[in-house]
Amino acid sequence: MPKAPPKLSAKKTAPIVPRHDAGVFTPFDHQPRTRLVFGADSAGRAGELARETGMKTVLLVTDAGVVAAGHAERVRRCLEAARVKVILFDKVRENPTTRDVAECLRAARAGAIDGIIGLGGGSSLDTAKGCNFLLTNGGRMRDYWGVGKAGKAMLPWIAIPTTAGTGSECQSFALIADERTHQKMACGDPKAAARVAILDPVLTLSQPPHVAACAGIDALSHALETAVTTRRNPLSLAYSRESFRLCWSNLPRVLIRAGDLEARAGMLLGAALAGLAIENSMLGAAHAAANPLTAHFNIAHGEAVGLMLPHVLRFNGRDAEAAGLYASLDWGLDNAPDASLSTKADRLAENLESLLLLAGMPRSLSQCGVKPSAIPALASEAVKQWTAAFNPRPITEPDFAKLFEAALGNTG
Numbered sequence: 412m413p414k415a416p417p418k419l420s421a422k423k424t425a426p427i428v429p430r431h432d433a434g435v436f437t438p439f440d441h442q443p444r445t446r447l448v449f450g451a452d453s454a455g456r457a458g459e460l461a462r463e464t465g466m467k468t469v470l471l472v473t474d475a476g477v478v479a480a481g482h483a484e485r486v487r488r489c490l491e492a493a494r495v496k497v498i499l500f501d502k503v504r505e506n507p508t509t510r511d512v513a514e515c516l517r518a519a520r521a522g523a524i525d526g527i528i529g530l531g532g533g534s535s536l537d538t539a540k541g542c543n544f545l546l547t548n549g550g551r552m553r554d555y556w557g558v559g560k561a562g563k564a565m566l567p568w569i570a571i572p573t574t575a576g577t578g579s580e581c582q583s584f585a586l587i588a589d590e591r592t593h594q595k596m597a598c599g600d601p602k603a604a605a606r607v608a609i610l611d612p613v614l615t616l617s618q619p620p621h622v623a624a625c626a627g628i629d630a631l632s633h634a635l636e637t638a639v640t641t642r643r644n645p646l647s648l649a650y651s652r653e654s655f656r657l658c659w660s661n662l663p664r665v666l667i668r669a670g671d672l673e674a675r676a677g678m679l680l681g682a683a684l685a686g687l688a689i690e691n692s693m694l695g696a697a698h699a700a701a702n703p704l705t706a707h708f709n710i711a712h713g714e715a716v717g718l719m720l721p722h723v724l725r726f727n728g729r730d731a732e733a734a735g736l737y738a739s740l741d742w743g744l745d746n747a748p749d750a751s752l753s754t755k756a757d758r759l760a761e762n763l764e765s766l767l768l769l770a771g772m773p774r775s776l777s778q779c780g781v782k783p784s785a786i787p788a789l790a791s792e793a794v795k796q797w798t799a800a801f802n803p804r805p806i807t808e809p810d811f812a813k814l815f816e817a818a819l820g821n822t823g
């Protein structure tokens with residue numbers, strides 16, 4: 412008779428519990444929701460893809476710049492050729508507010524739409540998402556602030572980014588500011604994710620140089636912040652690393668030669684992968700510090716993040732684990748093989764500062780009209796931002812005040 416297997420003690424049979432902070436073993440549950448269609452001239456497939464998704468009448472959400480560049484007309488023609496009726500809403504503004512979403516909603520209600528096409532930068536895509544929330548679920552944007560608050564199904568929608576920046580096309584979050592307070596509300600729900608994202612680098616060639624620079628710095632900041640947050644997991648880290656590699660190597664090329672389609676393609680893919688990383692990993696202190704700068708000093712999002720990110724890298728670089736993750740990114744570490752991890756984080760910050768200079772970004776808060784007297788209020792708002800909670804090194808209000816002070820005096 413075979414011997415019964417020995418009874419193992421509870422200690423021996425206990426599963427290996429992943430350490431939350433280990434990164435490599437952090438559990439995740441990732442459901443890819445957005446079909447990605449990537450390639451030069453892929454926007455020409457908009458009609459076919461809309462039809463495949465079951466759309467017959469769509470709201471095309473875009474802005475005046477995209478109309479002027481001819482992209483809206485081109486996409487409209489593709490849709491109509493596939494017998495999809497188009498209602499145009501072309502009044503999207505940068506950093507959309509609840510008022511912008513309400514205006515878009517009025518346009519959506521003017522026809523019996525069964526789908527939405529968001530065409531443009533992050534603002535167009537977020538306005539399209541915000542409109543979808545209210546059209547299908549009613550109420551106000553505030554009701555969806557947070558995650559998973561939409562009870563009913565939403566309309567299918569297709570995202571077609573014309574900038575390589577926010578990665579909104581790969582996220583289920585709409586960032587909408589309160590019209591009165593300018594507080595940014597991140598409204599997320601799996602149902603809000605685009606059914607299809609068309610990544611056509613040819614569309615990004617029309618970005619004005621400063622828009623491309625701001626968007627590119629934003630995408631790079633997404634890669635760097637998602638790589639280290641407390642929410643990161645093995646999958647998000649893979650997205651962050653590849654996104655960083657693509658943005659770090661291609662952004663300088665785009666800045667130097669705007670017509671470099673291969674570099675534009677790298678940036679568009681890098682921004683989309685960073686969007687996927689955010690979906691799984693959230694963001695950190697640079698975004699928490701940037702939001703009040705945009706709200707009160709009207710500093711463009713990419714500029715605000717660029718102003719704060721080098722200081723956040725130095726701050727996080729004092730945390731061994733975050734410093735190790737920064738060091739693991741592909742940014743040319745061969746230059747500093749023997750340096751300590753925190754020194755490597757400092758060097759990454761210096762390299763980033765050189766890139767910010769090349770991108771023509773403002774290099775000090777004072778240059779943007781921020782006075783030292785504003786710092787206490789900025790720090791108080793920054794620490795309350797959602798993303799501050801995911802920063803790898805715990806960060807307090809006095810810490811934020813120090814980061815703002817450091818950013819105030821950059822002379823770069």
Ligand SMILES: [Zn+2]
Pocket residue numbers: 577629632633698712716
């Ligand atoms: Zn951002």
